[in-house]
Amino acid sequence: MLKKIAPLFVVLTALLVAEATITFTPYKTAARYIGKGKPVMLEVGAESCVNCKTMNSVLAPIMAKHPNYRIYDIILKPPAVNILSGRPAVSTEEKLNIHAIPAQIVYNGKGQEVYRHTGILSTKELYYIFKKFNF
8 A cells, every 4th residue: 555655645745846936035025034033044046047046946845844944035136226326226246245146145043144155055955054053
């Protein structure tokens, strides 16, 4: 009986993981949670970035499984122009000191940056980070 159920379980699990999607959060919204007593992770990327899409596919099932974790996916957009000065507004990548994407930034509950990584992290690496920083 178990041998008959196991393949079905694998297929259902794969479908659930495939359905997990990322909801993008504006930086201003995510920034409100930094320093509010719980750790926060920002995943910073762009819609046109292949590695960012790969990182999102790693994060999506984790975010679905742990909705209480404060993980925010921030999409970089071209900087707006400040209509009062006519100069470009400070971009999100400037605020966060981002030089390459995808980038992951972890803040502790006090709002201090405690971890920064550029590139793709595995599920195992992410769970290590979540454990280390008390998510």
